[in-house]
Amino acid sequence: MKFLKLILDFYLNSSIHVALSCYALVQITFHVFHIQYDNAMAMFAFFGTIVGYNFVKYDALVRVKRKLIGNQLKIIAVLSFISLFLVGYYFFHLKRITQIVSVVIFFITALYTLPFFPNRRNARNWAGVKIYIVAICWVGTTLVLPLINAGIPFSSDFFIKCIQRFVLVFVLVLVFEIIDLANDDPHLQTVPQTIGVKRTKVLGLLLLIPFWVLEVFVSTFNYHDVLINLIMVLMLMLFIAFANPTRSKYYTSFWVESVPVFWWLMILLF
Template identity: 80%
Template sequence: MKLLKHILNFYLNSSIHVALSCYALVRITFHVFHIQYDEPMALFVFFGTIVGYNFVKYDALVRVKKKPIRNQLKIIALLSLVSLVLVGYYFFQLERITQIVSFGILAITALYTLPFFPNRKNARNWAGVKIYIVAVCWVGATLVLPLINAGIPFTADFFIKCIQRFILVFVLILVFEILDLANDDPHLQTVPQTIGVKKTKLLGLLLLVPFCLLELLISTFNYKDLFINMIMVAMLSLFIVFAATNRSKYYTSFWVEAVPIFWWISLSLMH
């Protein structure tokens, strides 16, 4: 049992789980816009997420706090290095325009982590900004890049899906912020810190309403996808309702982050 727990913790701490969630959203994008499976694009996002998230999570721990590097962190560093090599490999298989846009997303990630401006903390610590930066990065990586690489024009469907994807990620992060309320710096001004837990839950539930309604405006709308979307929304609604500061870390780091994975699997099984 201890071994399984160690494996699970490594799986989560090394950002493989969140990378799989991003990969799932890329596959959903392929499905929605009828894009043939693009392995370099999908794996570029998968390995890029591992590198990006591990850099964000452990940079301050090692560079700023200068804490001793434990064995698990050494393995995560090795995994991140291998992932970085694979990111480079798949990067050169992408279209030139995709490469250029991906640098923009990389710049936002770097801004999120590193203090570029004098006398200012990194963007991660800017009051009220964190949730928007993360949501924009996810939309860019899982929706914008795949469409650009496939050469698909930006139609009304694209903008509707961008809004939907932003809402989805925003709501997922709200659940994280509720659980992190006790540990977050008060100066971060996260949504629960600003409006309280009850109103944050209400906001999350209300945002899922336009998420569902926007699906009806998609030109390729079909009832099968709508049904699956409703199941995903119902699942996410339960996670919002039962979110609390005393929940286990696995509540968000495993179950909540698994929502896009379950969504993708459901779509795959139904088609």
């Protein structure tokens, strides 16, 4: 049992799980816009998420706090370097315009982590900004890049899906912020710190209504997608309702981050 826990912790701590969620959202984009599977795009998003998330999570730990690197962190560092190499490999298989937009997303991620301005904290520590940067990066990686690389022009469906994807990630981050309330720096001014846990839950539940209703306005409207989205909305509502600061880290780092994977699996099954 200890060994299995070690494997699970490594799987989560190395950001493989969140990368799988990113991969799932890219696959959902392929499905929604009828794009033929693009391995370079999907793998670029997958390995890019591993690199980006590990950089964000462990940069401050090693560079700023100068903590000793344990064995697990050494393995994660090796995995991140391999992933970085693969990101570079798949990057050169993307279209030029996709490469340019992906570099912009990379700089937003770097801004989130590194203090570019003298005597200023990084964007991750800017009051109230974190949740928006995370949502924008996910929309860019899982929706904008696949469409640009497929050469699909922006339409009303694209903008509807951008809003939906932004709302989805925003709501998922709200659950994380509720769980992390006790550990987050008060200066971050996360949504639960600003308006309280109860109101944050109400906000998350209310945001899921337009997320689902917008599906009706998509030109490729079909009942299967509407039903699948409804199931996912109900699942998210339960995660929001039962979220509290005393929950285990696995509640968010495994179960909540699995929502995009469940969504993708439902599409495959139905």
